[in-house]
Amino acid sequence: MSATEGPTPGAARVVVVGGGVSGLAAAHRLRTRLGDDAVITVLESARVLGGKLAAVDLAGVRVDVGAEAFLARRPEAAERLTELGLVDEIVHPSAASSAIRAGGVSHAMPRRTVMGVPADPPAVADLLSPAGRAALEAEEALGPPHWAGDDSVGGLVRARFGDEVAERLVDPLLGGVYSGRADALGVRATVPALAAALDRGAPSLRAAAADALDAAPAAAPPDGTAPAPVFGTLRGGLADLPVALAVAARAEVRLARTVTRVHRTTEGWRVTASGPAGEEVLDADAAVLAVPAPGLRRLLADVAPAAARAAAGIELASSAVVALAVPPGTDLGARSGVLIGSGERRPDGTPWTIKAVTVSSVKWPHLATDAALVLRASVGRFGDTVSLDRDDDELVAAVRSDLAALLGLDAEPLETVVARWGGGLPQYGVGHDDRVAAIERAVAAEPGLAVAGAALHGVGVPACLATGDAAAERVVEHLRTRAARGEPSRR
Template identity: 45%
Template sequence: MSGSHAGDGPRVVVVGAGIAGLAAAHRLLGRGARVTVLEASDRVGGKLLPGEIAGARVDLGAESLLARRPEAVGLAREVGLADRLQPPATASAALWTRGALRPMPKGHVMGVPGTAAALAGVLSDEGLARIERDADLPRTEVGDDVAIGAYVAERLGREVVDRLVEPLLGGVYAGDAYRISMRAAVPQLFEAARTHTSLTEGVRAVQAKAAAAGQSGPVFMGIAGGVGTLPLAVAESVRARGAEILTGTPVTGLRREPEGGWRVVAGERVLRADAVVVAVPAPAAAALLRAEAPGAAAELAGVEYASMALITLAYRRAETDLPQGSGFLVPPVDGHTIKASTFASHKWGWIAGENPDLVVLRTSVGRHGETEILDRDDAGLVEVSRHDLKAATGLTAAPVATRVTRWQDGLPQYPVGHHARVGRVRAHLAGLAGLAVCGAAYDGVGVPACIASAYAAADQIHGDLRGVQQLTAHPVQSLHGGAGE
């Protein structure tokens, strides 16, 4: 196999070159390991995908990083992107509900309000009054877990769920708020529900804690050129430090060696490693772990995924008059097809600066269990997007370019019990030294959460291998026994 590996540390194979796998490789190199990353597809980056439309650089996947967590912006700085980190040019979003674009209410935790103030127009008079009654209700026990939609509806009424919580959670998970685990998806709210009789009081306590912690500055951060450039920069960094990244190389087998270590089969290659990090979606991880960890594999095989599509549209600026703000979310209860729209040229100053004659925006469609809309062809998705954009904003101009990006099974679902499922997966893997898992299926779907998952996996591997006498480096061989390419 071509390429060199720095040092003589333990050899680690990372399966998957999404942001989690690349971050794990980056961390492992810093711990002195020799790393090979194997990726089934023809590119690195997973759900982070840079692209272009009408000559404009854009993101075709995730477009922003949660800046209130350190992992993603920290990694971006470590791989040379510090001068390209940019907060949104505008953070004022809207809700398209009850026939109008309305300012997104402030003072909430994932759509759950601490007060009924500022919700007029979004909620009915009865919905507003229902929030006020929360303080008089007896405590609602949450147990080990509870669906956020069911809990909030019981405390504050269904309107809060349907018109505030659903559109926000839908943007993150493409899921159903009445199924999504509060413990897994909004853990700070879960803890507040466990310790406060009133939900609104708990929300205010969460907000007060954040204020006391001195959280200031932008909530989100972007990268000039697109968040999709982050995995490319990480890949370049790990290659420069001696790691090897092989794309178009699906892993089909993973077994423990009798003498210790792991045997990784990838096509005609057989790699022998001291440790393995599995950083692929749950179904692929289940297939790889079935032989050595059937219990973990069975749990991972039960993780459900939602599919979605992003429709990116470019317009001539002279023909386009969008409302101010970064875009809008759409409550499903209002019956529209799109679930959100981002005014990318408004939101990201670098897009507007690079493309002064264009306006770029995008819409998203698809939620868990919704397959009919995604069965439409690209032209059909563009058509429904333009229809809803016209109804929401009055936009009638024809786009100069369109692009549809489909993310089949792109977002893992976190139903009630997800935290316990992840605990069982890790319990099944606990006896297998030198094996770790990471990615969006475990502790969060956002980019910082995926990176944190990767760092935890890398640290586990380092702990497993530390103090163990290092074996002589295994040669990489093909199935025919010759030297690898």
């Protein structure tokens, strides 16, 4: 979108609170829409930009230790990377398939499921016991699902298919995306295609899954060409995206600034932050809050109390990524990764520490180098404190033990790194969409204020970019309205 499209106000001042991908997307879009004269300031509490997009050099290989990929079938990420001049840096996964650990065995990821909810019982039969297969087959005899507009994914699946499908199929997939548990995550926010099929009156949960799959874009084009990739990343790491957004935004970036208050003034908004030099006060025409749910609750408590109350209902999960580099030539197998259900046990009967492993050098061919091969293990689910309370050395030792049991990987690592993400993933519980609607409705009543971030409409990079763009457009519309009334921007 060009800065020359239509009349846009100049010399406006906007403060963006939060230097993760959502806030930086908002800052970049504000620059393209408001032009060179706008004064855009980004305040970030950490000492680096990027939020949950971060990378490290591991034995000579640059590895993402936060989000590693974007969903390629949503347009926002690819379009923004093209706009930023990074389209030639986009790479896609290999054809290697992933696996799921179910019933003590690693199986190929089953087809014909919607976030693990099966549309075709034979496709998941190998993952279930005879009793689990019988419960799945008997579902249509239960009559139509009891659907009141939302339910927990685990609760709905258990009621229709029994415990095994919930624990062996759905829980690992949802845990991989949200670091959450199926019994605490809502259908409407986490599996919207399934909710839409139930809204249309699907006669069974299996039928709803089939309906959702049929409504999805075809995996392979009708002309027989290769299917479009599901995921993408950047050759140098997805952590390059926040840097590119910040550079293109040409914003004044202030790191190590914790915003303590946002309030309205007669002319706009005042943002108060604490930093290395003490308290700072910025006056602006508009403000964008691109912070996690606890930050929204705190900053909106006085400005938009209804929004703050709604944000307080969004819980967070903590997690960690343990990245390991192993010698080139190490046999990593043929799988791109393995997901593990929360109820699964190691061969010795003890719980797994990891919930998933990505065999990065198999999944991403550009990471298979002569210097090293790399893997990423994910640790931590909502409510799990035991795994994450270990210190780094203990956590690495537990992960290595799991990898030996899961993949037969005994190679001594060349290097390891632990990245901890405290409160890194919002939990989209039952009624999440209603909470978000309440936040956005209350904020909409405050001209010049906008919100963005993973707490709203999706935790993936495309969704975060979309919320940043929407927040920027809200600010632009506010500034245009002020300009039309002849009100000056703050100088």
